[in-house]
Amino acid sequence: MTKIAIIGSEKSGKTTLAGKLGKKGNVTDITMYDFAKNDRILTTIDATGYPASVKSLVTALDLSDIALLCIPPEGLDPQAAECIIALDVMGYKHGIVVLTKSDTSYPFALDELKEKLQKVTTGTVLENWEYITISTTSFEGMEELKELIFTVGDRVDKEQRELDSLPTRTVIDQSFNVTGIGCVVLGVVMQGTLNAKDKMVAYPAKKELEIRSIQMHDVDTKSAPAGARVGLALKGVQSKDIDRGFILSEKETVATNFTLKCTLSPLARSFNVDDMLHLYVGLQSSPVRVTEITEGSEKVETAAPGKEYMLQLEGSKEIAYSKNDRFILSNLDEKQRFIAFGYEQ
Numbered sequence: 072m073t074k075i076a077i078i079g080s081e082k083s084g085k086t087t088l089a090g091k092l093g094k095k096g097n098v099t100d101i102t103m104y105d106f107a108k109n110d111r112i113l114t115t116i117d118a119t120g121y122p123a124s125v126k127s128l129v130t131a132l133d134l135s136d137i138a139l140l141c142i143p144p145e146g147l148d149p150q151a152a153e154c155i156i157a158l159d160v161m162g163y164k165h166g167i168v169v170l171t172k173s174d175t176s177y178p179f180a181l182d183e184l185k186e187k188l189q190k191v192t193t194g195t196v197l198e199n200w201e202y203i204t205i206s207t208t209s210f211e212g213m214e215e216l217k218e219l220i221f222t223v224g225d226r227v228d229k230e231q232r233e234l235d236s237l238p239t240r241t242v243i244d245q246s247f248n249v250t251g252i253g254c255v256v257l258g259v260v261m262q263g264t265l266n267a268k269d270k271m272v273a274y275p276a277k278k279e280l281e282i283r284s285i286q287m288h289d290v291d292t293k294s295a296p297a298g299a300r301v302g303l304a305l306k307g308v309q310s311k312d313i314d315r316g317f318i319l320s321e322k323e324t325v326a327t328n329f330t331l332k333c334t335l336s337p338l339a340r341s342f343n344v345d346d347m348l349h350l351y352v353g354l355q356s357s358p359v360r361v362t363e364i365t366e367g368s369e370k371v372e373t374a375a376p377g378k379e380y381m382l383q384l385e386g387s388k389e390i391a392y393s394k395n396d397r398f399i400l401s402n403l404d405e406k407q408r409f410i411a412f413g414y415e416q
């Protein structure tokens with residue numbers, strides 16, 4: 072089961088490409104496309120709410136294993152530049168740079184574009200990503216792209232098998248009521264193995280529940296491994312009790328205030344004590360106020376790009392997390408909105 076997010080430059084052909092990779096399904100601020108052939112299942116997510124909403128981009132990336140960064144012959148625009156910084160701040164591991172609309176350009180120009188992009192992304196998580204040239208009009212590269220997606224997907228699968236034995240955590244992206252069944256949620260098993268009849272808690276609300284049944288790609292199954300996109304019927308809760316971003320788990324920490332050891336992106340703007348930022352952990356988000364910035368052992372007023380700080384953040388919304396979860400900070404008032412990542416101390 073491979074899950075990809077399609078992001079990148081404006082009008083680079085992202086939605087057209089998503090439509091070629093699968094059948095259009097559920098639409099919220101992300102749009103899902105499904106494809107199944109033999110034992111291959113591909114979920115493609117188009118971050119349709121982005122760039123208006125940063126959350127749409129973060130959600131699409133968090134629900135996926137592989138990012139397809141689409142760049143048209145015109146090159147990088149501010150949106151693609153922000154996507155690159157988002158990937159870097161998120162520490163996003165797997166991806167492919169897709170040079171789109173090749174029918175409107177020339178091979179030598181595309182080679183130049185590739186070289187330029189490789190230069191720009193040196194030192195970022197994209198440094199070793201593969202490049203592919205495609206056109207959804209002439210179909211150049213489309214078969215190769217599918218093969219490459221599944222090659223990278225096999226690598227991801229292998230990594231995920233190492234997560235199967237960890238405690239189970241499933242992140243929910245949708246919750247609704249089905250007549251005769253009750254609460255049904257859709258989500259992704261982030262780690263561990265989820266089994267029917269498991270007793271879990273929905274965090275941050277701390278609602279106890281039982282997994283009544285599990286479906287993977289509309290097929291009933293007794294258990295689901297790490298990386299699986301699942302539909303779950305839940306016992307003991309109603310759909311209104313569960314929001315996007317909730318985590319089904321045995322144990323999570325729940326908090327509204329945070330002490331984060333943060334690294335600012337070298338490409339971010341500085342921020343000050345008392346500024347309002349937005350914090351993301353998985354699919355959850357909350358506005359937070361910066362109440363203290365510490366550099367080494369010294370309290371300072373300003374956090375500057377490329378440096379490391381201890382931040383005290385005060386929020387009003389309960390967020391569930393576990394040790395080692397990566398927190399992302401954004402400043403929605405800036406043009407380039409992704410500014411830092413950090414870990415709770």
Ligand SMILES: Nc1nc2c(ncn2[C@@H]2O[C@H](COP(=O)(O)OP(=O)(O)OP(=O)(O)O)[C@@H](O)[C@H]2O)c(=O)[nH]1
Nearest residue numbers: 080081082083084085086087088172175206207208
């Ligand atoms: N010539 C050519 N045109 C393309 C190709 N792919 C998409 N287009 C056209 O480019 C335009 C934008 O395509 P979309 O798929 O909407 O691009 P997008 O990246 O989703 O656009 P936004 O979501 O608005 O940023 C449309 O008019 C498409 O028909 C391609 O491979 N070749």
Ligand SMILES: [Mg+2]
Nearest residue numbers: 085086087119
């Ligand atoms: Mg689009």
